[in-house]
Amino acid sequence: MNATKAIFLKELRIEFRNKQTIIFALILSLMILASFRFAFSFIDFSLTELASPIIWVTFFFSGMFSLAPVYKKEVEQGTRDGLLLAPISPASIFLGKFLANFLVILGLELFSLSLFFVFFPVPTPDMVALLTIIILGTIGFAALGNLISAISSNLSQSEIMLPVLLVPILLFTIVMTSVSSTSEIFLGANLNEIFESIKLILVFDIVFLASGYLLIDYVLED
Amino acid sequence: MTHEILSARSITKSFGHDRVLRELDLTINKGDIYVLFGSNGAGKTTLMKVLSTLHPADSGEIMLFGMKSEENVRDIRAKIGFMSHETFLYDDLSAWENLNFYADLYSVHNKKKRIKEILKMVGLYHRSHDKVRSFSRGMAQRLSLARAVLHDPELIFLDEPYSGLDLRAQEVLNNLVIELNKKGKTFFIITHDIEKGFDISNRNGILSNGTIVIDKELDKANFSEKYNEILRREADERN
Numbered sequence: 001m002n003a004t005k006a007i008f009l010k011e012l013r014i015e016f017r018n019k020q021t022i023i024f025a026l027i028l029s030l031m032i033l034a035s036f037r038f039a040f041s042f043i044d045f046s047l048t049e050l051a052s053p054i055i056w057v058t059f060f061f062s063g064m065f066s067l068a069p070v071y072k073k074e075v076e077q078g079t080r081d082g083l084l085l086a087p088i089s090p091a092s093i094f095l096g097k098f099l100a101n102f103l104v105i106l107g108l109e110l111f112s113l114s115l116f117f118v119f120f121p122v123p124t125p126d127m128v129a130l131l132t133i134i135i136l137g138t139i140g141f142a143a144l145g146n147l148i149s150a151i152s153s154n155l156s157q158s159e160i161m162l163p164v165l166l167v168p169i170l171l172f173t174i175v176m177t178s179v180s181s182t183s184e185i186f187l188g189a190n191l192n193e194i195f196e197s198i199k200l201i202l203v204f205d206i207v208f209l210a211s212g213y214l215l216i217d218y219v220l221e222d
Numbered sequence: 223m224t225h226e227i228l229s230a231r232s233i234t235k236s237f238g239h240d241r242v243l244r245e246l247d248l249t250i251n252k253g254d255i256y257v258l259f260g261s262n263g264a265g266k267t268t269l270m271k272v273l274s275t276l277h278p279a280d281s282g283e284i285m286l287f288g289m290k291s292e293e294n295v296r297d298i299r300a301k302i303g304f305m306s307h308e309t310f311l312y313d314d315l316s317a318w319e320n321l322n323f324y325a326d327l328y329s330v331h332n333k334k335k336r337i338k339e340i341l342k343m344v345g346l347y348h349r350s351h352d353k354v355r356s357f358s359r360g361m362a363q364r365l366s367l368a369r370a371v372l373h374d375p376e377l378i379f380l381d382e383p384y385s386g387l388d389l390r391a392q393e394v395l396n397n398l399v400i401e402l403n404k405k406g407k408t409f410f411i412i413t414h415d416i417e418k419g420f421d422i423s424n425r426n427g428i429l430s431n432g433t434i435v436i437d438k439e440l441d442k443a444n445f446s447e448k449y450n451e452i453l454r455r456e457a458d459e460r461n
Binding site for chain 2: 002003005006007010013014017018077078079081082083084085086087088089221
């Protein structure tokens, strides 16, 4: 637990001190939302129906941007072997990085969500339901993203390999379920009415977290 | 009486068709400063990574502190320090923060006292709160040594420790190694440079074609002669 906490704090400290990834991800979110706003200003559309895909596309790309360097930067900076030589479980490395990444992505998403409400004047949905879906979706996103970031860090062209490996799995699991339940929320559904979706996302979260926890040892081994 | 800290028997390691280590035998005793020389590509770094549990050997047996390497990885890692030509340090963290992070990973007791003590030992206490990014190569290497010995390991691996260091920094590093050796620490050092490594060693070896071809006490002149002969032979074989 000590090692997980140390890795979690180290990740956040470096992330907020360096700021590079966060600033780029924030700018990316802004650009995506502004592009959608611009594109949709020429056509008639139902804001409440399109809100969900707009939000999740923005979350998806800005989140992926912040996931890419999670393990790659350890390889590039030559600190990977330092972590592996420590007398700790590789699962601690996964958990520490996952928790830090989850918080960073969630922060980015909350920023994007605020921007979304500025760009797109929609009736305020059930915020408890919306935040529940966002938090649960982000857990699965960060868990699978961390595992695949670790896998791709050993490959050449890792920046390309991350989305190639991550998108197909994430799209048909977390993203699809989150988009459909977020749509329902914008059309007036409350927490009880999306309970089946919540259960499904929870299952994905557990599967992705367990996969990362159990497989990271083999992934980090050369 | 010699106390064996590391014993490797018939170690082999290949990467694809490339056999890097071939039936290698090695013993390191407590208190040794064992320096292993070898040309670039001789398999020095691979050997060090295999001995330090970072890579598994394909075959053979490694015993560290009386424990089988592959069965007691975490216990062994707690007792070894590793300093590579990569410093394992985070540029965006200060010297203190880097050591504090590794102290947590190694569950170091009284960590504040220990970090202070170790920073003073490597002469970097006055730069404790400066980011590693602002350090010279020599300072980063000294901090890297501090990181490697922070948890008071019994056996310390140094992989090309003189890489990128000026003469003054090399001297400082050698003095630190000798000082730690006097306190009972055992060192296994690999380098290609006989001038820099020989003087602090009390045991030497030469790695060639994936195996240790010389492992005995010779004076510097004889050892250098043998080493140069091996380097020439390797160059001829390559051509």
